[in-house]
Amino acid sequence: MLDKREAGGAAGKKVRKADLLITVESMEEALQAATLFFQYYRENANYLERTYDFVERKGIETVRRETVYAPLAIQQGLRERLRKSKRISRDAWLEGDAPRHPTQFVQIEPLEKVQA
């Protein structure tokens, strides 16, 4: 199986064809490439910047050089930082069942009324 990993395509108001990130042979490699790109985007994109703007701004050559074709230590760094960040992130929607504070979803009632 030969598969292409691409990044930075768009299908909104503007159409942009994705750029080729790397050609890989296995699912494992494909996931690795996606992981590297994902973390690189998290670390380098501007706030609210879409991947298609991001890739265009950086240039696909730079992106490739700093992710899938980066030295192994750099790649490991990207993977490790993503792992670390995912480890401490939590799904805020679960707080509905397990509030992080006793009054998070409890309406506070005043202890006394205003005297007329």
Add this chain to the structure above:
Amino acid sequence: MSNKQWVRITPVQNIPLREGRSVNISGRDIAIFNLGDRLFAVDGRCPHKGGPLAEGIVTGNTVVCPLHAWKIDLETGSVTRPEAEPACVAAYRTRIESGIVLVEVPEPSAKDQDNPHFCGGQNPASGHFPASNTAP
């Protein structure tokens, strides 16, 4: 002349650090915020589109409305974003007594009939209260 009074609201631990909680004090929707070293209380609805300020994110001495990101200074109640916006919410004095949060609100008879959102920029801590009957 006493036209406002301190009302005991809730144990201070019910308002976690750097968060807001809404409370209805005799018909007034008020948002109380715990800034660690002090508590702030302002009207609970954003003057823009009525967003729930108690659910906003606190940054510095301001809260950002969760609906359209208007920013309200908790000390004065004035809107600081958008910058040119002259709107504000009423700010109320607070204090803590034996672990209970107290908020100073006008008596029902002194309800702000004509100026529910008085924008004088007074700091309640300076002794002024942003209600129509105390306006200079």
